[in-house]
Amino acid sequence: MEPGSGADSGDPASANAKVKRDMVVNLPHQEKPFSLWPGKYHSPVTAALWHARSSFVERARNLAMDGPAQSNLLSKTPEENRTSVVYNFASDKTLREEYRNPWNSIRIGKLLEDLDALAGTIAVKHCSDSDHTTRPLLLVTASVDKISMKKRLRVDVDLQLAGAVAWVGRSSMEIRMEVIQPVRETMDKDDVALIANFTFVARDWKTQKAAPVNFLVPQTEEEKQLFAMGNARDAHRKKLRMESSSSNGSSPFLKQYNDRLTQVLREVLPVHTRH
Known part of the structure; x- marks a missing residue:
């Protein structure tokens, strides 16, 4: 250690800063630490979800990119990947204060980050297979196509985030997320306070390169309707891309989509895999 360094001088702040720098500098391939990846968010409720997802990331690294790609696509139902998280706002004062905004309501931005985290977990569950030797897919949030706020959210009443895969294409999928309040055993349609559709690409x-994802087999009438709506949105996106191609790529929609995807891939992928 060099003389006169912060750690030698007994300055705790300098010592902590050095430790934090070392954690980043000593990472292989100059990768960002996992906690700084795009979309990585530590809320009291979703920390466990991120921990579960990190196991897939570590498996990909441990295979050193040499594991085989998934060759047999599976057929899954929306119910197989349906996941929910309950926020006990009514009884947990600490949690309640973390989500309270200055106007005594819920911080919507923080809740949307949680929705993205949960949607990503659902996407990982849908794309996983039973073969632990295959390398998992890299899943990126491409867009949030629609957010519908049905009613004002309260910070003193329990709240639930719930979602499932609603539609899949060849290498993309749409996750329908709902915010439900109040939380009760028998849910009424009026309990849904917010709906958002997250599109992920694999x-x-x-x-x-684009990778195929597992098939989705809707079972109920509602699931079939949501799948049809996803097909319609996908057809609309393809139409916009075709129009953009015919106009020399001047579509603002396509530019925003491509810029977002390129930025996330650059930040997430290890340096040695980039070209």
């Missing part, structure tokens, strides 16, 4: 960790 990429191969090794090749960075």
Whole structure:
């Protein structure tokens, strides 16, 4: 250690700063620490979800990109990946204060980050297979196509985030997320306070190319309707891309979509896999 350094001088702030720098500098391939990845968010409720997702990331790294890609696509139902998280606002004062805004309501931005975290967990569950030797897919939030606020959210009443895969294409999927309040055993349609559709795209960790995802088999009439609506939105996106191609790529929609995807891939993928 060099003489006169912050750690030698007994300055705790300098010592902590050095430790934090070392955690970043000593990472292999100059990667960002997992806690700084795009969309990585530590809320009291979703920390466990991120921990579960990190196991897939570590498996991809441990395979050193040499594991085989998934060759057999599975057929899954929306119910298989349906996931929910309950916020005990009524009884947990600490949690309640973390989500309270200055106007005594819920911080919507923080809740949307949680929705993205949960949607990503659902996407990982849908794309996983039973073969632990295959490398998992890299899943990126491409867009949030629609957010519908049905009613004002209260910070003193229990709240639930719930979602499931509603539609899949070849290498993309749409996750329908709902915010439910109040939380009760028998849910009424009026309990849904917010609806958002998150679109994820799948990429191969090794090749960075689009990767196919597991099939979705809707079972109920509602699931079939949501799947049809997803098909309609996908057709609309394809139409916009075709119009953009015919106008030399001047579509603001396509530019925003591509810029977002490129930015996230650059930040997430290890340096040695970039070209």
